[in-house]
Each structure stands twice: as structure tokens, then as C-alpha cells.
Amino acid sequence: MSAKKKEHHDQEQLDHETPVVTQPNGVAGTEDELCSAIDRLQRLQAEFENYKKRALRDAAVFRERIGDQIILDFLPLYDNLQRAFQSLSSNHDVDTFIAGVEQIFAQFQQVLEGKGVMPINVENQAFDPMLHEAMLSVESDVEKNRIVEEFLPGYMRQERVLRPSRVSVSQGPSFHEEDPQ
Numbered sequence: 001m002s003a004k005k006k007e008h009h010d011q012e013q014l015d016h017e018t019p020v021v022t023q024p025n026g027v028a029g030t031e032d033e034l035c036s037a038i039d040r041l042q043r044l045q046a047e048f049e050n051y052k053k054r055a056l057r058d059a060a061v062f063r064e065r066i067g068d069q070i071i072l073d074f075l076p077l078y079d080n081l082q083r084a085f086q087s088l089s090s091n092h093d094v095d096t097f098i099a100g101v102e103q104i105f106a107q108f109q110q111v112l113e114g115k116g117v118m119p120i121n122v123e124n125q126a127f128d129p130m131l132h133e134a135m136l137s138v139e140s141d142v143e144k145n146r147i148v149e150e151f152l153p154g155y156m157r158q159e160r161v162l163r164p165s166r167v168s169v170s171q172g173p174s175f176h177e178e179d180p181q
Contacts, residue, residue, distance in 0.1 A: 073111055080104045112155075120154035120165045122147045127169045131161060136168035144172035 084100040087093070120131050127134060127145045131154060140148050147167045154165030 073115075077104055077108050077111065080107065116157045117155050117162065118157070120156055120161070122150045122154075122165050122167055127167070131156075131164055132167050132169075133164040134169045135166050137171050138168050139172070139174040140170040141173055142170040144170055146170045 080100070081104055084097055084104065087100065088097040122132065125132075125147050127147055132147065133154075135151055138148055140146075142148055146169070147165075148170050149168045150165055151168070152163075152166040155162045
């Protein structure tokens with residue numbers, strides 16, 4: 001075979017062989033292997049995107065079910081209030097109505113306690129900005145930064161403040177200078 005034919009034959013062989021691709025880690029692989037790896041990565045990415053969408057849908061359904069459960073816990077209170085008002089309108093017995101509303105209030109308190117909701121104690125307490133919201137600062141015989149009055153009760157659940165207590169806070173006793181005459 002002549003040198004020219006041999007060179008042409010070698011070139012044809014090179015053209016028909018599968019090219020070798022060097023991968024980032026230095027390992028040689030074929031183009032088919034590289035395409036296969038890319039395909040697997042694309043599938044994994046698509047599966048992950050589907051997982052994220054499914055997780056968001058599941059979380060939304062979970063929130064709805066929690067809301068439904070809360071409503072179910074309060075429906076008996078609503079039903080009892082409705083019955084109390086119907087009884088008042090038909091019997092006009094105010095004393096029985098008040099007794100019924102007091103029972104409903106106690107039932108409401110039980111529901112809140114069952115959910116771990118507890119009132120924030122403000123009686124004889126020092127002002128704590130983590131638990132209280134100061135609405136007023138007033139002169140008082142009570143020592144400085146002590147709670148004088150509660151305007152709106154606050155509530156906690158599992159060591160978290162749901163709503164801070166709205167209070168007035170003492171500035172301490174006022175010192176009036178006597179008029180020198």
C-alpha cells in the first residue's frame with residue numbers, strides 16, 4: 001500500500017471510531033456515556049421540580065386541614081351561643097341567658113387552654129417589652145417601669161407570644177417642688 005493510500009485509510013478509520021471525550025474528573029468516556037449522564041441529570045432535575053410542586057401542594061392541603069380542625073373546635077361554642085340567643089328571644093329570661101353565656105365563656109376558655117393558649121400575667125409585674133406593649137406612661141405611686149393597668153390581655157402559646165398585653169407603665173412617683181414664698 002502506498003503511503004498516500006495508507007494515510008487515507010488511517011483517516012477513514014479515525015472518522016468512523018467513536019470519539020473519546022475527557023470528562024471533568026479526567027476519566028475518559030464515550031459521547032454516549034456523557035449523553036446518558038446528562039439525561040440522568042435532567043431527569044433528576046425534573047423529578048426534583050415535581051417534588052417541590054408536590055410538597056407545596058401538600059403543605060397547602062395541610063394548612064387547610066388545620067384550619068378546618070380549628071373551626072370544628074369552635075363550632076360547638078357558636079352553636080351554644082346561637083341556642084342561647086334563640087332561648088332569650090323566645091323566653092325573655094335574661095338570668096338564664098346570662099348563665100348560659102357564662103357557661104359558653106367557660107367552654108371557650110377550655111378550648112383555648114386545650115390548645116395551649118395561656119394569658120400573660122401582668123399583675124404586679126415589671127414591664128417586659130417581649131411580653132407587653134406600653135400604651136401609656138403615667139405618673140404613679142408604683143415604682144418606675146411597673147405595670148399600672150392592663151388595657152387588653154395578652155396571650156402565649158408554648159413560650160411564644162401570640163399577642164402582647166397592652167398596658168400602661170409607671171414613670172414612678174412625681175416629685176413636685178414646693179413653691180417657695
